[in-house]
Amino acid sequence: MTALVDRPATAANVILLDDDRWDRVLAATHGEAAACYQCGTCTATCPWGLVAGPSIGVRSVIREAQLGIDGWAEAVWRCTTCGACEARCPHQVPIGEVMLGLRGLAWRERTAPGELSSVLWDMHWDGNPWGRPPSTRSAWAAGLDIPRFDPGIHTTLLYIGCTASYDRRAQKVARAVVGLMRAGGVPFGTLGDDEPCCGDPARSLGNDAYFERIAAANAAQFKVAGVTDIVTVSPHCYDTFSSHYGAAGDQFQVRHYSQLARDLIAEGKLTFSGLEATSATFHDPCYLARHHDETEAPRAMLAAIPGLELAEMERSRSETLCCGGGGGRMWMETPADERFATARAREAAATGAAYLVTTCPHCISCLEDGVSVAGARDLKVIDLAELAMLAGCVSAPTTSPEASHD
Template sequence: MEEQYVEDLKKTIFEWTSKCRICMSCYTDCPLQLSTKGFLTQGPTGITKALYYGILWNTLEGKDAEDLREIVYNCTTCGGCVNRCKTSACGIEVIDVVETGRQFLIEKMIGPMSEQRSALESIYKYGNPYGEAPEKRLDWLEDAEVKRLPGDKAEVLFYVGCTTSYEPELHGLARSLVKLFKFLNLDFGVLEGEVCCGDPARSIGDEFLFEEMKTLNVEKFTAAGVKTIVTASPHCFNAFNKKYEELADKFEVVHYTEFLARRFEGKESFFEKELPYTITYHDPCYLGKHNDIYEAPRELIRKIQGATLVEMEMTGANSLCCGGGGGRMYAEMKEEQRLADMRVRQAQAVGADMITTACPWCHTMIQNAVRDLQLQDEIQVRDIAELLSESLGL
């Protein structure tokens, strides 16, 4: 007799997956379906059906289990199929199915993928998925004047996030945001002892680890006594806004693009320094598809003097996923399946010499793709915040 917890997971998966009528509309919106021509996931329907029959027939051992893990963990949880299913079919929350499926596979010790294991262990041990020392988390911060909460007090908390804190390539983003906040005369600070928001744990399927991180964060935010939390990453933003019920009435959580778009409204004239680039903007899935934020980042880019904004073939709600979401960031993707490579080619096709984005994971994935394709001399990858700060001459 299996435990109630596992039984409940199965029941949830069954309820959702049995609704699918295999209309296959979702296939048109699955990026992996696109990049692998269906060999990898057989599309969202393939994922839900694989889970359904895997559980129904109890084929959860050996090669079957490995195949199921492959199918369920390859999904980047971009959300394209969810929107499609809502508008054209029976409205299955495919990402919830995938995430519950992963919880189930973790309970069965079939998941996660081997490379994701160390990320989870590291979140548990150090509070970040990268095996980095907690005391080095604020090493990027050169500015000694910036307030450190909860010792200092401030109105706005800049929640930096793990990737931005530890990945040297993203320190430019973190430092630019600090400069922009200072430019705006904001009463803000960073958190001493910041820990992971838990989103990777949840998306890989360790729900309890996510809950643990949630408890820690809620404690820290409460102690910091702030009103607003501004995140660098859309993933932290999404987790705080949608998965932290405890935060709902206490704090306003905003992604930095929306926050800055609001604060810089009507201040176009400040952006004096010309940046003569042909810029294309890559919509991060957790900003766009998951939270309908498409305009704020574009508004910010348009403020930059001399820059031309061009749109790629797949853009906005139809944007192509970079391949880093859903815990895929920690797993290697076979070369022929690299979505970020496709994305870079799309940017090239519209003549962009710069790809901007507003997500540390998208940034890393796309930057790596540019490097792999040896296009460093032709295409730059920058975060919107970096451009703004440069254009303001900060």
């Protein structure tokens, strides 16, 4: 497909500014790039600098966004929205949002990579970005006998999300979260096959217009269902519901399950019998640690497990290294030598820990791949909820021996 972009005629060292385009770029990025004074810390912080292949010239992209000129092209699609640059930016430029805004402009101008359309079509036809049948959305829960959410009985909606619903590996995480919530005595239900996609893939691929439609439809569905308290399996769904549903999001409270577990532990409703002396290192998901400043809830859970020693990696908490799966990168191919997760797996292996613990389905997927590529065979990637079940916080959920890791 040909681009409809009017490219400014350029001669050597001459850049022609196009007012009309400038206006469009400004609108798409809400003028957020303006505060940048081009120090370049962002480019230096970007994890793309750690791997083979071209890095993202973050500073240049922001400059181009300020001036309304082209040049960013595919660079904006590589951003994982990990937020590492924003954390260091002296002028608090919301760089990730600028990147998403530029993606949004690409959708409007029909220059977005064609294959990403298929992700949005899968969401449209199937209600999930994996193109799986909506009629099998709750198949992960087979044998668990989870009730349909009923506001008269349940305080909390457990929102599973698309990846934990359909991905075989992440399904085990969903089952473990169910075990955790049952142990804590939380009255909860799910929406079964009617659970909608939260809209994160549309938002993180930059199609804000489509995301707004999804968010409006979901908010209406939750309202009808009487949902006021949501617990999510994935930090991405947590972020989407809590930060991007606008006023509609005010009708419900949202927590990531690690936050719920922390509260249950503090209230004495959740304890662990413990593990035989072992060690773990914790990988902070970007969408908890950096986007929501939540680094302690998962650690409170780890600290409550007798016999478990935590060996921190150098890059931890708000300094965490992105797994590579955010910003819609789960739906784009990354060559093996350009995956952050490989570097991350090596860092985790260097701690000597037996477990690489994290608490995000995308991180699990990327890190397992990273461990495999890095050849770190002794390192077991595990979700926090799965580890909690292993540590015997309760008996495992009814019929599922594989709800804990195998």
